Amino acid sequence: MFGELIDKFDEIFKNLRGAGKLTEKNIKDALKEVRRALLEADVNYKVVRDFIKHAETEAVGERVLKSIEPGQQIVKIVHDELVRLLGEKMVPLAPIDKAPTVYVLCGLQGSGKTTLCGKLALQAKRKNKKPLLVAADIYRPAAIKQLMILGDSIGVEVFHLDNAKPPEICSQAKKYAEKNFIDLMICDTAGRLHIDDELMVELEEIKARVAPDELILVADAMTGQDAVNLAEKFHQRLGLTGVALSKLDGDARGGAAISIRAVTGCPIKLASIGEKLSDLEPFHPDRMASRILGMGDIVSLVEKAQQSVDLKEAAKLEEKLRRQAFTLEDFYEQMQQIKKMGPLESILGMIPGMGKALKGVQIDENGMKRVEAMIQSMTLEERRNPHIIDGSRKKRIALGSGNSVQNLNLLLKQFSAMQKMIKNVNKFKLKGLPKGAFPFQM
Amino acid sequence: MFSGFKKLKDSLAKTRDSILGKISQIVTGRKLDDDLIDEIEESLLKADIGVAATDRIIERLRQLAKEAKATDSDTVFGILKDEIKKILESNRKSLMGNGIRPHIWLITGVNGTGKTTTVGKLAHYFKNNGKSVMIAACDTFRAAAVEQLAIWAERSGVVLVTAQSGADPASVAFDAASSAVSKGIDYLLIDTAGRLHTKANLMEELKKIRRVTEKVVPSNQIFSKLIIDGTTGQNALSQVKVFTDAVGCDGLIVTKLDGTARGGIVVAIAQELSVPVDFIGIGESIDDLEAFNADSFVEALFES
Numbered sequence: 053m054f055g056e057l058i059d060k061f062d063e064i065f066k067n068l069r070g071a072g073k074l075t076e077k078n079i080k081d082a083l084k085e086v087r088r089a090l091l092e093a094d095v096n097y098k099v100v101r102d103f104i105k106h107a108e109t110e111a112v113g114e115r116v117l118k119s120i121e122p123g124q125q126i127v128k129i130v131h132d133e134l135v136r137l138l139g140e141k142m143v144p145l146a147p148i149d150k151a152p153t154v155y156v157l158c159g160l161q162g163s164g165k166t167t168l169c170g171k172l173a174l175q176a177k178r179k180n181k182k183p184l185l186v187a188a189d190i191y192r193p194a195a196i197k198q199l200m201i202l203g204d205s206i207g208v209e210v211f212h213l214d215n216a217k218p219p220e221i222c223s224q225a226k227k228y229a230e231k232n233f234i235d236l237m238i239c240d241t242a243g244r245l246h247i248d249d250e251l252m253v254e255l256e257e258i259k260a261r262v263a264p265d266e267l268i269l270v271a272d273a274m275t276g277q278d279a280v281n282l283a284e285k286f287h288q289r290l291g292l293t294g295v296a297l298s299k300l301d302g303d304a305r306g307g308a309a310i311s312i313r314a315v316t317g318c319p320i321k322l323a324s325i326g327e328k329l330s331d332l333e334p335f336h337p338d339r340m341a342s343r344i345l346g347m348g349d350i351v352s353l354v355e356k357a358q359q360s361v362d363l364k365e366a367a368k369l370e371e372k373l374r375r376q377a378f379t380l381e382d383f384y385e386q387m388q389q390i391k392k393m394g395p396l397e398s399i400l401g402m403i404p405g406m407g408k409a410l411k412g413v414q415i416d417e418n419g420m421k422r423v424e425a426m427i428q429s430m431t432l433e434e435r436r437n438p439h440i441i442d443g444s445r446k447k448r449i450a451l452g453s454g455n456s457v458q459n460l461n462l463l464l465k466q467f468s469a470m471q472k473m474i475k476n477v478n479k480f481k482l483k484g485l486p487k488g489a490f491p492f493q494m
Numbered sequence: 495m496f497s498g499f500k501k502l503k504d505s506l507a508k509t510r511d512s513i514l515g516k517i518s519q520i521v522t523g524r525k526l527d528d529d530l531i532d533e534i535e536e537s538l539l540k541a542d543i544g545v546a547a548t549d550r551i552i553e554r555l556r557q558l559a560k561e562a563k564a565t566d567s568d569t570v571f572g573i574l575k576d577e578i579k580k581i582l583e584s585n586r587k588s589l590m591g592n593g594i595r596p597h598i599w600l601i602t603g604v605n606g607t608g609k610t611t612t613v614g615k616l617a618h619y620f621k622n623n624g625k626s627v628m629i630a631a632c633d634t635f636r637a638a639a640v641e642q643l644a645i646w647a648e649r650s651g652v653v654l655v656t657a658q659s660g661a662d663p664a665s666v667a668f669d670a671a672s673s674a675v676s677k678g679i680d681y682l683l684i685d686t687a688g689r690l691h692t693k694a695n696l697m698e699e700l701k702k703i704r705r706v707t708e709k710v711v712p713s714n715q716i717f718s719k720l721i722i723d724g725t726t727g728q729n730a731l732s733q734v735k736v737f738t739d740a741v742g743c744d745g746l747i748v749t750k751l752d753g754t755a756r757g758g759i760v761v762a763i764a765q766e767l768s769v770p771v772d773f774i775g776i777g778e779s780i781d782d783l784e785a786f787n788a789d790s791f792v793e794a795l796f797e798s
Contacts, residue, residue: 088545094727097539161750161778162606162723191778194642201637245753272606276542276727276759299605302690307727327605327635 094307138337161243164298246285544762603721605688614646630670749775
């Protein structure tokens with residue numbers, strides 16, 4: 053997510069940090085690079101201009117030039133400015149507290165509305181609410197069928213009506229929802245261009261007839277400079293309550309997010325990050341800004357870890373690390389904990405600095421499986437004291453796990469390097485490490 | 495000028511009115527100085543033309559300003575058009591076919607760019623040109639994708655090869671290619687599932703489709719066509735690069751050019767990657783597909 057933009061900033065700030073003394077000139081040069089990075093990330097031109105102007109006045113001030121770490125100071129200014137543009141705080145969706153609460157989704161063709169409808173319905177269902185999907189796209193071939201298959205796969209009812217206009221379908225659906233104790237009704241509307249007057253009128257009518265609690269624009273995260281135009285037009289005519297960004301799992305640099313928020317003032321409430329119906333996250337502007345700047349998204353990582361890591365286990369591990377009694381057995385357990393957190397790629401991306409280090413690297417989940425198999429083929433004694441593993445034991449382990457002796461040697465070598473590293477870390481005390489987020493070599 | 499020029503002009507009119515058309519207003523009656531160059535730069539960037547292509551054009555204008563040669567609005571305007579045309583014409587040549595039947599077009603792209611719709615339009619286009627057409631529904635992943643394609647196939651009256659939802663798309667492609675060979679079909683259009691170029695496993699699946707198809711016909715009869723959403727920004731460059739690495743790219747089809755601020759990305763792609771554009775999609779009905787022509791495209795962008 054936002055990967056390439058992060059890389060660019062990494063590069064720029066590495067140079068700035070390197071500079072012993074900041075002058076007006078190297079600030080200007082750096083900001084020029086920031087400008088280019090933002091433009092290449094599809095941030096709207098106007099937004100970029102304001103951004104740079106603002107950052108420049110802040111940065112060229114006496115305060116920065118005379119501060120002890122001017123480079124850091126500039127990073128902070130740019131960071132704060134990004135947070136401001138992305139909208140300071142996370143804004144949640146309207147609570148599902150009426151029967152029915154109504155969400156209406158709209159957007160251009162192919163922005164991912166139907167998929168997002170499915171995700172929202174599934175999320176509601178997991179909170180023990182009763183959702184209803186409303187098929188209000190009567191134009192695209194097989195759109196209704198798509199929603200019905202989607203609804204079927206997550207066990208959510210789909211409301212559709214033949215030979216009726218979308219506003220009529222939605223208002224009938226609301227009546228149906230009221231009668232049938234539906235908690236959340238989600239209307240999937242047809243994709244439309246913001247300059248298509250007829251279809252925009254249709255949306256206005258839908259809004260008037262169902263009085264939605266959320267009217268959300270679904271925008272493709274890869275959209276170019278036009279993102280602003282379309283968001284503005286939709287907002288002017290409909291008074292959006294929020295924006296959802298879709299396809300954030302690609303390598304889009306996220307300029308659309310910054311621009312839409314900055315120009316319309318509409319909060320970005322959701323981030324849709326995959327094709328699986330469970331891939332939906334709230335949008336955290338502050339964390340996103342940190343991530344853009346390559347500071348990593350440690351908060352998300354820790355939250356994720358807390359969801360899946362057994363805290364007692366983690367404490368035990370930390371104790372072991374402190375005593376330098378970290379064995380292959382612990383390593384194996386640690387791997388299991390990490391696996392619970394989700395795909396490695398997305399986890400590592402949240403660690404500061406890792407985004408860059410991992411660029412272009414295909415994380416080999418199979419490598420992890422191989423390591424697991426090898427450890428599983430060891431006796432308990434061997435796991436605790438890897439140094440007893442001699443030639444004949446190696447042969448047995450390799451055979452038992454379907455690996456070569458070379459692979460096993462590599463694992464043992466890496467493990468011993470890791471133990472050394474832990475010793476070094478211990479010298480500096482372990483306090484700084486987030487719990488459960490133990491860095492290991494793959 | 496080709497017949498669809500008027501229509502293209504109409505659909506690009508919105509682009510012109512809002513962005514590039516402004517250039518003519520900006521330029522008219524002014525001296526070519528730094529202020530004006532800045533404003534032109536802004537307009538170009540806003541049209542998604544990209545930083546590299548914009549720099550190239552602006553560089554040329556600055557030089558002109560320095561030499562203080564004829565800098566009236568007509569000259570400036572002419573240079574803008576000229577530069578963009580040059581960028582577009584520097585593309586390698588588009589490969590649409592080589593006369594050996596069947597031509598197999600592998601239609602790829604990220605999610606929601608309009609692959610299925612474009613396949614429908616292409617079928618209609620080729621059929622109207624007197625060719626026999628077959629469609630293979632290889633999007634076995636998205637709900638109702640096959641049904642959607644079936645409706646398009648019916649509209650244009652062409653044969654559709656399908657399989658059950660969840661089937662291996664490569665096997666569908668294989669069956670369709672074999673069938674196209676035995677029936678002597680001119681064009682086989684393979685509609686694939688949308689996939690983000692960052693998903694390695696899905697890109698592998700795409701490679702497999704191509705590999706398997708190559709077992710039926712020689713590689714030079716298969717043409718990979720990448721569908722790009724016209725609203726996409728600079729990320730399109732990354733899409734083109736990755737898809738090219740996976741299955742090659744013989745040409746682009748740029749869709750949704752009937753909105754505002756569209757089409758600039760075509761210039762950015764040409765500048766940096768030199769991949770040609772075959773067609774552009776300019777609406778939702780079956781004949782809203784135009785063969786791409788650099789001259790007309792630039793003329794339409796700047797026409798006032």
